[in-house]
Amino acid sequence: xxxxxxxxxxxxxxxxxxxxxxxxxxxxxxxxxxxxxxxxxxxxxxxxxxxxxxxxxxxxxxxxxxxxxxxxxxxxxxxxxxxxxxxxxxxxxxxxxxxxxxxxxxxxxxxxxxxxxxxxxxxxxxxxxxxxxxxxxxxxxxxxxxxxxxxxxxxxxxxxxxxxxxxxxxxxxxxxxxxxxxxxxxxxxxxxxxxxxxxxxxxxxxxxxxxxxxxxxxxxxxxxxxxxxx
Amino acid sequence: xxxxxxxxxxxxxxxxxxxxxxxxxxxxxxxxxxxxxxxxxxxxxxxxxxxxxxxxxxxxxxxxxxxxxxxxxxxxxxxxxxxxxxxxxxxxxxxxxxxxxxxxxxxxxxxxxxxxxxxxxxxxxxxxxxxxxxxxxxxxxxxxxxxxxxxxxxxxxxxxxxxxxxxxxxxxxxxxxxxxxxxxxxxxxxxxxxxxxxxxxxxxxxxxxxxxxxxxxxxxxxxxxxxxxxxxxxxxxxxxxxxxxxxxxxxxxxxxxxxxxxxxxxxxxxxxxxxxxxxxxxxxxxxxxxxxxxxxxxxxxxxxxxxxxxxxxxxxxxxxxxxxxxxxxxxxxxxxxxxxxxxxxxxxxxxxxxxxxxxxxxxxxxxxxxxxxxxxxxxxxxxxxxxxxxxxxxxxxxxxxxxxxxxxxxxxxxxxxxxxxxxxxxxxxxxxxxxxxxxxxxxxxxxxxxxxxxxxxxxxxxxxxxxxxxxxxxxxxxxxxxxxxxxxxxxxxxxxxxxxxxxxxxxxxxxxx
Numbered sequence: 001x002x003x004x005x006x007x008x009x010x011x012x013x014x015x016x017x018x019x020x021x022x023x024x025x026x027x028x029x030x031x032x033x034x035x036x037x038x039x040x041x042x043x044x045x046x047x048x049x050x051x052x053x054x055x056x057x058x059x060x061x062x063x064x065x066x067x068x069x070x071x072x073x074x075x076x077x078x079x080x081x082x083x084x085x086x087x088x089x090x091x092x093x094x095x096x097x098x099x100x101x102x103x104x105x106x107x108x109x110x111x112x113x114x115x116x117x118x119x120x121x122x123x124x125x126x127x128x129x130x131x132x133x134x135x136x137x138x139x140x141x142x143x144x145x146x147x148x149x150x151x152x153x154x155x156x157x158x159x160x161x162x163x164x165x166x167x168x169x170x171x172x173x174x175x176x177x178x179x180x181x182x183x184x185x186x187x188x189x190x191x192x193x194x195x196x197x198x199x200x201x202x203x204x205x206x207x208x209x210x211x212x213x214x215x216x217x218x219x220x221x222x223x224x225x226x227x228x229x230x
Numbered sequence: 231x232x233x234x235x236x237x238x239x240x241x242x243x244x245x246x247x248x249x250x251x252x253x254x255x256x257x258x259x260x261x262x263x264x265x266x267x268x269x270x271x272x273x274x275x276x277x278x279x280x281x282x283x284x285x286x287x288x289x290x291x292x293x294x295x296x297x298x299x300x301x302x303x304x305x306x307x308x309x310x311x312x313x314x315x316x317x318x319x320x321x322x323x324x325x326x327x328x329x330x331x332x333x334x335x336x337x338x339x340x341x342x343x344x345x346x347x348x349x350x351x352x353x354x355x356x357x358x359x360x361x362x363x364x365x366x367x368x369x370x371x372x373x374x375x376x377x378x379x380x381x382x383x384x385x386x387x388x389x390x391x392x393x394x395x396x397x398x399x400x401x402x403x404x405x406x407x408x409x410x411x412x413x414x415x416x417x418x419x420x421x422x423x424x425x426x427x428x429x430x431x432x433x434x435x436x437x438x439x440x441x442x443x444x445x446x447x448x449x450x451x452x453x454x455x456x457x458x459x460x461x462x463x464x465x466x467x468x469x470x471x472x473x474x475x476x477x478x479x480x481x482x483x484x485x486x487x488x489x490x491x492x493x494x495x496x497x498x499x500x501x502x503x504x505x506x507x508x509x510x511x512x513x514x515x516x517x518x519x520x521x522x523x524x525x526x527x528x529x530x531x532x533x534x535x536x537x538x539x540x541x542x543x544x545x546x547x548x549x550x551x552x553x554x555x556x557x558x559x560x561x562x563x564x565x566x567x568x569x570x571x572x573x574x575x576x577x578x579x580x581x582x583x584x585x586x587x588x589x590x591x592x593x594x595x596x597x598x599x600x601x602x603x604x605x606x607x608x609x610x611x612x613x614x615x616x617x618x619x620x621x622x623x624x625x626x627x628x629x630x631x632x633x634x635x636x637x638x639x640x641x642x643x644x645x646x647x648x649x650x651x652x653x654x655x656x657x658x659x660x661x662x663x664x665x666x667x668x669x670x671x672x673x674x675x676x677x678x679x680x681x682x683x684x685x686x687x688x689x690x691x692x693x694x695x696x697x698x699x700x701x702x703x704x705x706x707x708x709x710x711x712x713x714x715x716x717x718x719x720x721x722x723x724x725x726x727x728x729x730x731x732x733x734x735x736x737x738x739x740x741x742x743x
């Protein structure tokens with residue numbers, strides 16, 4: 001396989017949402033051929049430029065986004081592609097670090113204390129990882145102290161808080177107050193999401209943004225990133 | 231391969247086996263006493279020569295006969311009537327095979343309305359805030375034309391759930407007469423759909439022209455018998471219990487030619503039939519049995535459908551109420567009676583009382599479409615696009631109906647629960663619980679593309695907007711823009727050469743078209 005072939009296939013496999021060779025994707029003919037993970041490793045072996053690899057992954061995700069917008073693709077397709085890109089980024093991470101290339105940003109996410117619902121949280125985590133963010137998933141029913149502790153030690157750029165229930169959404173405000181008390185509030189942008197919350201609620205508790213879903217979360221984070229660089 | 235239709239695994243039954251037998255016995259008694267009044271001399275002679283008691287009577291100036299049909303004739307007719315009826319199609323893949331004892335449902339349009347409903351979307355500006363503009367559908371009724379019939383056949387060709395086509399509108403162009411109506415409605419429909427086509431006959435004298443046209447399209451006389459691309463609907467019995475002269479004579483001639491025919495009766499509970507369920511059922515069953523008996527006496531083995539269009543009377547006007555719950559009950563009872571006789575059933579659903587598409591229309595049609603489908607009629611004349619009982623046809627409504635029939639068809643899919651499925655999903659369960667995210671999403675994709683997941687409602691609006699009509703209108707225009715598989719040029723030329731009365735403008739190959 002030539003270097004050009006690898007790049008073309010990498011993009012195609014992102015579009016197909018094939019994380020590895022065991023995945024079927026959409027085109028059955030690809031079954032058994034290398035997926036994103038194998039192709040990323042092969043690209044590194046062949047010493048293909050990091051920039052080219054990342055461009056192929058990004059170009060694949062752009063096509064996936066377009067297909068989603070035109071209703072050809074659905075969320076499971078987006079997630080499969082994002083998951084594949086996320087895996088590729090994990091492989092590239094040590095090389096990126098060695099080359100002093102920063103990720104788009106560090107994002108921590110948790111379902112707040114008292115709430116064990118995590119479907120939305122997990123989807124957001126997969127999509128953001130696929131969009132090039134470094135994601136730390138703290139899990140469900142996470143005590144406020146643990147979240148504050150993580151922010152203190154790991155300094156994420158963004159903190160996502162999730163809650164499904166009206167009885168647990170108040171914990172989001174508790175976390176924000178605890179961050180303030182610890183002098184950490186200005187170090188991290190707090191985003192909230194979940195069925196029970198809204199834009200108004202985000203303003204009420206002093207969060208930086210409310211995200212309707214994972215795609216919205218990408219847009220919000222990208223806009224924060226843009227504001228940071230400009 | 232014929233069309234599959236949808237097999238209803240455990241058909242819904244309203245009446246018990248004993249009630250079916252009771253209705254059957256009551257109907258046989260009705261056929262003997264009081265019997266039927268017959269305005270067709272031909273029919274009276276056929277019954278008389280086969281042993282029925284026929285006495286001359288009178289109704290005003292019209293000669294008529296009282297016919298008492300003995301049980302033996304009915305039972306013999308039920309024996310000889312085919313238990314499987316094939317309705318062919320221009321495209322053989324669109325043929326329909328109907329078995330009287332198999333609850334496999336085919337969705338077919340109907341019926342024959344005088345009015346065509348146009349739709350457009352004029353814009354309205356909010357009085358209190360002139361920056362806000364909305365588009366509201368407006369419906370405009372007008373007399374239907376042959377061009378409308380072509381359009382509706384064209385769209386119905388592309389409606390995924392529609393298995394066959396009954397002419398939807400009565401063509402009323404200035405150059406359409408009683409003499410040329412039949413040939414033009416058959417040609418307009420057959421030239422714009424490759425699905426099975428059923429229609430009534432306006433004038434008996436046109437029968438041979440219509441049959442000849444079908445022979446030319448099917449490839450000859452024998453080919454038409456093998457692949458009957460057309461069939462007929464005949465309401466030969468007018469309720470209560472009267473053989474109508476012209477329709478009965480037409481029915482006799484159609485049976486002689488051996489083409490499939492729906493023997494239909496449409497009594498109205500309260501006026502032309504008893505208001506009580508037992509009464510209307512005993513009567514409609516007697517009326518259909520009388521028709522089936524006549525058909526089999528004319529031509530033993532001729533394919534017939536047990537046709538039923540029973541309807542409840544509205545208490546405020548004594549007009550038909552197809553939206554009434556009782557109408558669906560009667561139809562389901564008829565489905566069960568037909569299945570008892572193992573003769574394929576032509577049933578009715580989806581006709582609504584309201585005059586325009588909207589919430590009432592959706593509720594009435596969806597209710598009857600669901601419940602009657604679940605009873606498993608073979609030929610469900612399910613009123614795609616029909617409104618105002620049977621008076622109005624709206625193409626937009628037909629497109630809307632297709633969407634809910636997709637839901638209904640999906641609902642009736644056979645459940646896929648077996649050892650292999652369970653083994654595969656057990657493997658998934660074990661894999662997923664080991665992952666940190668514990669989501670099954672990665673297994674969705676393959677299933678999603680295999681057609682195992684129902685499609686979202688196709689006319690869903692964004693956010694809080696209701697865009698159903700606008701989106702369905704868009705879909706309707708997309709379907710109209712799709713190509714039509716017309717009858718080939720040579721056959722068309724032969725048809726125009728041999729069949730008198732065809733409107734030249736229907737020839738799509740004519741110079742300048």
